[in-house]
Amino acid sequence: MAIKGDFFSVKREWSKLKDQILDHYLSPYLAKITMNGYPTRIADCFAGKGAFDDGSEGSPLIIARRVEDAKSFPHPHNSDVKAVFIENKYAAELQGNIAQKPGCEVIPGEYETCVKSFLTSPIRDRNYFFYVDPYGVKSLDFHYFSGLRDANFQTLELLINLNTTGFLREGSRLLKLDLQVPDWADDLDYEKDGLNTTDRMNEIAGGDYWQEVLKSYKRDEIDFHEAEEAFIAGYLQRLDQLFAFTISVPIMERSHHMPKYRLVFATNHHSGFILMATEMNKAWQSVLSNEPDGQLTLFDDATLKGTSIQDRIMAEIASPSELRELLIRLIRKYGFYHSPADYKRAIKEGEGTLFSVTREPATTKTGRLSTSMDYETSTVLVGTGPRISKKSVNMKQPDLL
Ligand SMILES: C[S@@+](CC[C@H](N)C(=O)[O-])C[C@H]1O[C@@H](n2cnc3c(N)ncnc32)[C@H](O)[C@@H]1O
Structure with missing residues (x-):
């Protein structure tokens, strides 16, 4: 004590x-x-x-x-x-x-x-x-x-x-x-x-x-x-x-x-x-x-009720967005409730169905299709639907802190 x-x-x-x-x-x-x-x-x-x-x-x-x-x-x-x-x-x-x-x-x-x-x-x-x-x-x-x-x-x-x-x-x-x-x-x-x-x-x-x-x-x-x-x-x-x-x-x-x-x-x-x-x-x-049921209590508010993490991501991508910008928007809105890794995981799980993801470069060094979610080393664009046209967004080079 x-x-x-x-x-x-x-x-x-x-x-x-x-x-x-x-x-x-x-x-x-x-x-x-x-x-x-x-x-x-x-x-x-x-x-x-x-x-x-x-x-x-x-x-x-x-x-x-x-x-x-x-x-x-x-x-x-x-x-x-x-x-x-x-x-x-x-x-x-x-x-x-x-x-x-x-x-x-x-x-x-x-x-x-x-x-x-x-x-x-x-x-x-x-x-x-x-x-x-x-x-x-x-x-x-x-x-x-x-x-x-x-x-x-x-x-x-x-x-x-x-x-x-x-x-x-x-x-x-x-x-x-x-x-x-x-x-x-x-x-x-x-x-x-x-x-x-x-x-x-x-x-x-x-x-x-x-x-x-x-x-x-x-x-x-x-x-x-x-x-x-x-x-x-x-x-x-x-x-x-x-x-x-x-x-x-x-x-x-x-x-x-x-x-x-x-x-x-x-x-x-x-x-x-x-x-x-x-x-x-x-x-x-x-x-x-440490909670008996691991539930949100204090923050069990209307913003979070009844929506899944994927719904919340969808609501933020009326038009295709760079992954980094998307994460920033989501964190600004939901604060610490979800981690950036949770959002990335949810996007990957919904890739091809809920979300379309386009990567630049599109392939890895060994020639395989890239599945990267690393916005520091590649440009990752997230939209809804099966595919994004690259022309519909301005591809920016990633930069470091
Ligand atoms: C909450 S404690 C800091 C604890 C410390 N960060 C830690 O994790 O161990 C606050 C400290 O600030 C010192 N302090 C209080 N007012 C101060 C001031 N105006 N300038 C410098 N130190 C101050 C106190 O003596 C005390 O040691």
């Missing part, structure tokens, strides 16, 4: 899902991103101690392991991969835990100050991945994210832990709505420093849309699950104005439980988006695998 108020005594069950997403994403991310030849930096902005008292890895040890792996790829550009760990309280313990790890540096101090120094640095030709995992929401000023985007780094990805229920609870208190809002972080006293105001909450949320969400909940027009969903939808809409692709997954113990928080991802790269959708779906599948 966790000691009340001590975050690092033991890793909570749901934190394992969050770590699984970070861990599994970083490996393919680093393998791809380093191919662009620019230095790559992973910034763990609320790094913590490095390890939990029960011996489990914290985010710094996960990141350090992935950086070490990346450096061992046989690739000319991977030597300049580094991780920086920003921590204001446990920097000394963290330093002890990551000593000897190649390419890792602890920056003792405040996230806010460090972000400002990233923003004022003239160095722009870098790939940055920011992992932002604070206790609560009060450090999550939205304008830091727009600042990072405006800095025009070579590439930029954000993975943010957003405590949506904690936010709504604090918002309800500030608006004096007197709502009962559960918050897993209650015992940790994260937000109670008396400094919050509705203006601060607007700055964190990137707008005041959350106030109307809470008022609707107060008027009983929506339940709390719907309020949480409406809040995250508003947040992603703001983030969509900065990044080409965004996605979030609720981190929870059971599919009918309230999310502990949301993991929010933003990128400008389709490959990163598709990879992250894969990892978020895996985490969601782990939640479902």
